[in-house]
Amino acid sequence: MQRNISIQHPNRSFLETTRIDNWWVGPLLTSIGLLAFIFYSTWAAFQNEHYQWGPYLSPFYAPLLEFEWWPLSPAFLILWAPAGFRFTCYYYRKAYYRSFFLTPSACAVGARPQKYRGERFLLVFQNLHRYFLYIALIFCVILSYDAIVSFSFENGLGVGVGSIIMTLNAVFLTAFTLGCNSLRHLVGGNVDCYSCASFGHQRYQAWKFVSLFNVHHNFWAWISLFWVGFTDLYIRLVSMNIITDYRIL
């Protein structure tokens, strides 16, 4: 039987609220941030050049998949995975439901009129999050490897500004991934009693560890999003000879 339930607050029209604070600032900044990243990453993916310099490789093009049979930018073979991971993330879902769909845009603010017709389309796709998590864990390893390689220059080991930027990129992405709610469930969920379960103590410790990152999941979501774009931009500008990569050591 099809459900057709109105989920709008019965006494509140669209955007109506008694709040007197600047509740709209959060959704507005979220929209600007997400749109800026979507536009930049799409533009960078279409460029298909300036994604490598010395030991540096842009995270938008990692791992390097240059195939003769693939006519487009190799970034398109990569970006669907991190994009799917972020798009289905529980934090980002809240962010874009509030800032783009306005359902509602903030607590105690009237939502855009809508009907709930059961779990379909986007809601079904969002269930794929746990599978995107498995791929994201692989990306954490790949980007960490690239970060290590970034210290290996033609004339030997060294530390460039780009090495530090790439290392921070791997750290931020790993912190974001470790705080994933699906990972918490994977390592510590599905048990009623840790002391009765096999490897219960180890699972509890692992659950406590990943929960440390989950507490500030939104912070890691934003810093890792900003930093991955910044890392691509830095390598792009160095590769185009617009800026110089300074060697610290």
Ligand code: FES
């Ligand atoms: S819940 Fe945000 S990455 Fe999984």
